[in-house]
Amino acid sequence: MTCDPRLLLLHPADNVLTVTATLEPGEHVRVDDREVEISKRLPLGHKVAARGIAVGEKIIKYGAPIGSAKQAIAAGEHVHTHNVQSDYLPTVLREDQARFFAHQSP
Amino acid sequence: MNGYLRSDGRKGIRNVTVVVYLVECAHHVAREVVFPYREHEVHLLGFPGCYPNAYAHRMLRQLCTHPNVGAALLVSLGCEGFNRAGLLEEIRATGQPADVLVIQETGGTRKTIAEGRQWIAAALEKIATVPREPIAVSDLVVGTVCGGSDATSGITANPAVGRAFDLLVQNGARVVFEETGELIGCEQIMAARAARPNLAPELIACVDKAARYYTKMGHGSFAPGNAEGGLTTLEEKSMGAYSKSGNSPISGILKPGDVPPSAGLYLLDVVPDGEIRWGFPNISDIQEIGELIACGSHVTLFTTGRGSVVGSAISPVIKICANPETYRRLSEDMDINAGRILEGAASLDEVGREIYDRILRVAAGEKTASEGMGHAEFSLVYKSFEPLGPACLPG
Numbered sequence: 001m002t003c004d005p006r007l008l009l010l011h012p013a014d015n016v017l018t019v020t021a022t023l024e025p026g027e028h029v030r031v032d033d034r035e036v037e038i039s040k041r042l043p044l045g046h047k048v049a050a051r052g053i054a055v056g057e058k059i060i061k062y063g064a065p066i067g068s069a070k071q072a073i074a075a076g077e078h079v080h081t082h083n084v085q086s087d088y089l090p091t092v093l094r095e096d097q098a099r100f101f102a103h104q105s106p
Numbered sequence: 107m108n109g110y111l112r113s114d115g116r117k118g119i120r121n122v123t124v125v126v127y128l129v130e131c132a133h134h135v136a137r138e139v140v141f142p143y144r145e146h147e148v149h150l151l152g153f154p155g156c157y158p159n160a161y162a163h164r165m166l167r168q169l170c171t172h173p174n175v176g177a178a179l180l181v182s183l184g185c186e187g188f189n190r191a192g193l194l195e196e197i198r199a200t201g202q203p204a205d206v207l208v209i210q211e212t213g214g215t216r217k218t219i220a221e222g223r224q225w226i227a228a229a230l231e232k233i234a235t236v237p238r239e240p241i242a243v244s245d246l247v248v249g250t251v252c253g254g255s256d257a258t259s260g261i262t263a264n265p266a267v268g269r270a271f272d273l274l275v276q277n278g279a280r281v282v283f284e285e286t287g288e289l290i291g292c293e294q295i296m297a298a299r300a301a302r303p304n305l306a307p308e309l310i311a312c313v314d315k316a317a318r319y320y321t322k323m324g325h326g327s328f329a330p331g332n333a334e335g336g337l338t339t340l341e342e343k344s345m346g347a348y349s350k351s352g353n354s355p356i357s358g359i360l361k362p363g364d365v366p367p368s369a370g371l372y373l374l375d376v377v378p379d380g381e382i383r384w385g386f387p388n389i390s391d392i393q394e395i396g397e398l399i400a401c402g403s404h405v406t407l408f409t410t411g412r413g414s415v416v417g418s419a420i421s422p423v424i425k426i427c428a429n430p431e432t433y434r435r436l437s438e439d440m441d442i443n444a445g446r447i448l449e450g451a452a453s454l455d456e457v458g459r460e461i462y463d464r465i466l467r468v469a470a471g472e473k474t475a476s477e478g479m480g481h482a483e484f485s486l487v488y489k490s491f492e493p494l495g496p497a498c499l500p501g
Contacts, residue, residue, distance in 0.1 A: 005450075008261065008448075010261065018257060018261060018336075019336070020448045021448075043335075043336065044257075044258060044336070044429065044430075044431060044448070045256045045257030045258050045261075045335050045336030045337075045411070045429070046257065046336035047257070047336065047338070059338070059339075059342075061342060061345065062260070062345040062346070062349070064291070064292070064295065064341075064345050065291075065341065066291070066338065066339050066341040066342035066345060067338060067339040067341055067342065079338065080333070080336070080338050081333055081338055084338045084339065085339070086338075086339035086340050086341060087291075087339075087341065088290050088291055088317065088339070088340050088341060091328055091333060091338065091339055091340070093330055093333055094330035094333075094334075
C-alpha cells in the first residue's frame with residue numbers, strides 16, 4: 001500500500017504506519033495513494049493513519065487492536081493520544097500527572 | 107565455555123560473592139563491606155523492610171543460592187523481623203561459604219565493617235577454587251525485560267529478542283518473559299500459544315489479575331515518557347513488549363523464585379496474589395530483573411528504546427537498544443544496536459542471531475557494557491504470592 005521508506009507497515013491488517021525517521025513540518029509523505037503534508041514534527045516511532053479511520057473504529061497495529069479512535073482520522077494524520085483512547089486503561093500524560101500531584105499536595 | 111559447578115549440579119557463568127543487608131538499618135554497613143571489593147565480583151543485595159515477608163525471604167534464598175553466586179554474607183542489625191538463622195541455614199545447605207554478622211552483637215558500625223571485609227577476603231580465596239565444568243546452552247536460563255520503551259522497542263529490539271528466544275529454545279535453553287501488566291490486551295493471542303490446553307485459562311487469569319491490579323492502582327505500566335516516544339496506549343506498548351517472547355509454545359507459568367523445570371518458554375507472573383495491599387507490583391525495571399534472576403536467569407536481555415543504563419547484581423544484563431538515535435547518544439551503555447533494523451542495515455533475524463551469539467560470549471566470561479562500568483543494581487520490596495496452580499508447569 002505505502003512505499004515511503006520512512007513509514008513502516010508492521011502487519012498487512014494495520015491501519016497505522018510507524019514513522020522510522022523524524023518527519024519535519026512541510027515534508028510530504030505518500031499515504032494511501034495521496035500526497036500528505038506533515039503539519040507538525042513527527043519523531044521516529046510516532047504513527048500516522050494508513051487510511052481514513054472512522055470515530056469508534058479500532059486502531060490496528062501488529063495486526064491487533066491497540067485502542068479506539070476518539071474522532072475521525074484522515075489518511076496521513078498523526079495518530080496519538082489526542083485522537084485515540086485505550087480500551088483498557090486511560091493513558092497518563094505528563095500534563096495529567098502535574099494536575100494529579102497538584103491536587104494531592106497539602 | 108566453562109561454568110562454575112555448584113553442589114546441586116547447576117552451573118553458573120559468574121562466581122559472585124553477595125553481601126546482603128536484612129533491613130534498611132544495615133544497608134550502610136553492608137555497602138561499606140562491599141566497597142573495597144566492588145571490582146572483585148562482590149555485589150550488594152538487601153531487603154529494606156523490618157517486618158518479615160515470605161516472598162522477600164524466598165527471593166533472597168533463591169538469589170543467595172543462585173548458580174552465579176559462590177558465597178554469601180548476611181548483615182543484620184539484630185532486631186529486624188527477617189529470619190536470618192533460617193536463611194543462613196538454607197544457604198549453608200548448599201555447602202558454599204555463608205555467614206551472618208549482627209551489628210548489635212558485633213559492636214557497631216566500624217567493627218562490623220572490619221569483620222565483614224575480613225570475611226570477604228577469606229571467602230574470595232575459597233571460591234577461587236570452585237570447579238569449572240563445560241557449560242552448554244541447555245544449562246542456561248535466560249530472562250528478558252524491557253524498560254524505557256518507545257515505539258521502536260516493539261519494532262526492532264523486542265522482536266529481535268523474540269528471534270533469539272526461539273534459537274535458545276531450539277537449543278534446549280529455558281527462557282523467561284514477564285510483566286503480565288505489560289501484556290494487557292495480548293491475553294487471547296498468548297493463550298493460543300499454550301503448550302497444553304489447561305495452561306491457556308491460567309495465562310488469561312494471570313493477565314486478568316494484572317489488569318485488576320493496575321486498574322485499582324490507577325496507573326498502568328505506561329509512563330509519560332512512553333507517550334512522548336510515540337506509544338499511544340497500554341495495548342500498543344503490550345503488543346510491542348509481547349514480541350520479546352518469540353514464537354515458541356508457552357510451556358508454563360512461574361512466580362518469582364520458581365526455576366523453570368525443563369527447556370522451553372515460560373511466563374513469569376510478577377503481580378502479587380490476594381488483596382491489593384503492596385502498592386505497585388514492581389516499582390522499577392531493577393526489581394523485575396531481580397525476579398528473573400531469582401528464577402535462575404544466568405543472563406537478562408534488556409531492551410530499551412529511550413535508553414536505560416542499568417545492570418544488575420548477580421547476573422549480567424545485555425542491553426539491546428531499539429532506537430538508532432538513542433544508540434548514538436548512549437552507545438557505551440549498550441551491547442547491541444537493534445536500531446540498525448530501522449535504518450535498513452540489518453534484518454530482525456540477523457540481530458536475533460547477534461543477540462544469541464552475544465549470550466554465548468557473555469556466558470563464556472565476556473563482560474557486558476553495564477558490568478564493565480560497575481553497574482550492579484538491586485531492589486526488593488514487599489509482595490505476597492500463593493503457590494502455582496497444578497496446570498502451570500509441564501507435567
